[in-house]
Amino acid sequence: MRAHRVAVAVSGGRDSVALLHATVQAARPLGVAVQALHVHHGLMPQADAWQAQVAALCGQLEVPLLAERLTTRPQPGDSIEAWARRERYAALARLAHEAGADLVLLAHHRRDQAETFLLQALRGAGAAGLAAMPARIERHGLTWARPWLDRPREAIEAYGALHGLPVVEDGSNQDPRFARNRLRLQVMPGLNQAFAGAEAALAAAARRSAEADAALAEWADEALRACSEGEALLREAWWGLSPARRLIVLRHWLALRLGQGAPQRLVDRLLAEWPQAVAASWPAPGGQVLRHYRGRLRVDHAPTQPGGVGPAAHGLASPPCWPLRITGAARVLVQAFGGELVVEPANEGVPLAWLANCELRSRSGGEQFQLAADRPARSLKKMFQQQAVPAWARQGPLLWAAGRLLFVPGLGVDARALHAAEGGPRMRIDWVPFAADCSIGEASADGR
Numbered sequence: 001m002r003a004h005r006v007a008v009a010v011s012g013g014r015d016s017v018a019l020l021h022a023t024v025q026a027a028r029p030l031g032v033a034v035q036a037l038h039v040h041h042g043l044m045p046q047a048d049a050w051q052a053q054v055a056a057l058c059g060q061l062e063v064p065l066l067a068e069r070l071t072t073r074p075q076p077g078d079s080i081e082a083w084a085r086r087e088r089y090a091a092l093a094r095l096a097h098e099a100g101a102d103l104v105l106l107a108h109h110r111r112d113q114a115e116t117f118l119l120q121a122l123r124g125a126g127a128a129g130l131a132a133m134p135a136r137i138e139r140h141g142l143t144w145a146r147p148w149l150d151r152p153r154e155a156i157e158a159y160g161a162l163h164g165l166p167v168v169e170d171g172s173n174q175d176p177r178f179a180r181n182r183l184r185l186q187v188m189p190g191l192n193q194a195f196a197g198a199e200a201a202l203a204a205a206a207r208r209s210a211e212a213d214a215a216l217a218e219w220a221d222e223a224l225r226a227c228s229e230g231e232a233l234l235r236e237a238w239w240g241l242s243p244a245r246r247l248i249v250l251r252h253w254l255a256l257r258l259g260q261g262a263p264q265r266l267v268d269r270l271l272a273e274w275p276q277a278v279a280a281s282w283p284a285p286g287g288q289v290l291r292h293y294r295g296r297l298r299v300d301h302a303p304t305q306p307g308g309v310g311p312a313a314h315g316l317a318s319p320p321c322w323p324l325r326i327t328g329a330a331r332v333l334v335q336a337f338g339g340e341l342v343v344e345p346a347n348e349g350v351p352l353a354w355l356a357n358c359e360l361r362s363r364s365g366g367e368q369f370q371l372a373a374d375r376p377a378r379s380l381k382k383m384f385q386q387q388a389v390p391a392w393a394r395q396g397p398l399l400w401a402a403g404r405l406l407f408v409p410g411l412g413v414d415a416r417a418l419h420a421a422e423g424g425p426r427m428r429i430d431w432v433p434f435a436a437d438c439s440i441g442e443a444s445a446d447g448r
C-alpha cells in the first residue's frame with residue numbers, strides 16, 4: 001500500500017537527517033508528500049538549537065515540519081531513557097495524525113538493532129525481547145517502519161557526508177549513566193574487534209528471534225483457545241499441557257491480560273502456587289491482581305487504587321523481614337500482611353534517599369515510636385493504646401532503614417524520620433489493607 005503522506009521522525013542526528021534527505025529524493029518523483037516530525041524533550045538546554053537546526057534543514061529541503069515540545073517530566077524513579085522513549089513515540093503519533101501521515105519512518109540502523117538485542121539479552125529477555133526492534137509495526141493507527149534496520153551505520157554516515165548534511169551532536173550520547181551508551185562506548189568496540197561481523201550476526205539473531213516469537217505467538221493463540229473461557233484461564237485444561245507448553249501459554253495469557261510482559265518472578269510463583277491454590281490472589285504489575293477461584297484465573301484491578309501511583313510496583317513478600325529498594329513513587333503489595341505499602345512524593349515525609357535501602361519487618365517487640373518532635377519515643381504497644389489505633393489498622397509491616405524505624409501502620413511516619421536533616425525529595429508512606437475477600441489461601445465457598 002502506498003502512503004499518501006510519509007512522515008520522517010527527525011531528531012537532527014546524523015541518521016535521521018540522512019533518512020529525511022533520502023526519503024525526499026525517493027518520494028518526490030513518485031508524487032508522495034513528505035512530512036518531518038520533531039520532538040523537543042525539554043530536557044537539555046541545547047534542544048532549542050537542535051529544533052532550529054532541524055527547521056533550517058526542512059526549509060532547505062522544502063519539507064514541512066511539525067514539532068512538539070514535551071510538557072510532562074520524568075517522575076522520581078522513572079528511567080529517563082524509558083520515559084523519553086515512551087513520551088517521544090506518543091508525541092510522534094500525535095504529530096503524524098495531525099499531519100495526516102499514515103506511515104512514520106525511523107532511522108534506526110543495524111548497530112542500533114545489535115545493541116538492542118544485547119541490551120535485551122542482558123536483561124534476561126526471551127524471544128520476544130531478543131526480537132529487538134521490528135522493521136515494521138502497526139501502532140496507534142499508524143505504520144511505523146525502520147527502512148535502514150539492516151544497513152550498517154557507516155553507509156549512512158557516508159551518505160550524509162556525500163550530501164554535506166548538517167547534523168546536531170547530542171552530548172548525552174556520551175553519558176555513561178545510560179546503559180545503551182555504556183554498551184556502545186565500552187563494549188561494542190571490543191566486541192567488533194574480537195569478532196568480525198559481530199554486529200551483523202547480532203542483528204541476524206534478532207531477526208531469528210522475531211521469527212520464532214511470531215510462530216510461538218500464533219501457536220499460543222490457538223492453544224489458549226482450548227484453555228480459556230472468556231478472559232479466564234482454565235486451570236484443568238492448562239495443567240493438561242506439557243510443562244513447556246504450559247509455560248508458553250501462561251506467559252502468553254498474562255501478556256494479553258496484563259497488557260505487558262509478566263515479570264519472571266510472577267510466572268515462577270504462578271507455576272509453583274496456582275496448581276494447588278484454593279482461592280488465591282497474586283499481585284501483578286500496573287496495580288493489577290490475579291485471582292484464582294473455582295479453577296479459573298482472572299486479572300482484576302488491585303482492591304485499592306490510591307491516586308498518584310508511580311510506575312514502580314513490586315510484588316512480594318513473606319515476613320518477618322524483606323529488603324526493599326524504593327527510588328520513587330511505588331506500591332508494594334505485601335501478600336503476607338494482606339495489604340499494600342503506598343509511597344508517594346509529598347512535602348513532608350521520609351527522605352527518599354533512605355528508602356533506596358530499606359526493609360519491611362514484622363513487629364518483634366520492644367520497638368520504640370516517636371509521634372512528634374517534642375514528645376518522647378515510647379513502645380509501640382503504648383503508642384497504639386494512647387492513639388486508640390484499632391487492631392485491624394495495626395496489622396501491616398514496619399518499615400525500617402539503617403536501623404531506624406521509619407513508619408508504623410496506624411501511627412504513621414516516626415518524627416525522627418520526618419524531621420531528619422537529610423536533603424532531597426520526601427515521601428509520604430501509607431499502609432492500605434486489602435479488602436477482606438482477596439487474601440491468599442482463603443477457602444472458597446465450595447471448599448476447593
Ligand SMILES: Nc1ncnc2c1ncn2[C@@H]1O[C@H](COP(=O)(O)OP(=O)(O)OP(=O)(O)O)[C@@H](O)[C@H]1O
Pocket residue numbers: 008009010011012013014015016017037038039040041088105106107108112170
Ligand atoms: N527528538 C526526536 N524527534 C523526532 N524523532 C526522533 C527524536 N529522537 C529520536 N527520533 C527518531 O528515533 C530514531 C532513533 O533514535 P535515536 O535516539 O537512536 O537517534 P539519535 O541518536 O537521536 O539520532 P539519529 O538516529 O538521527 O542519529 C531516530 O533516528 C529518529 O528517527
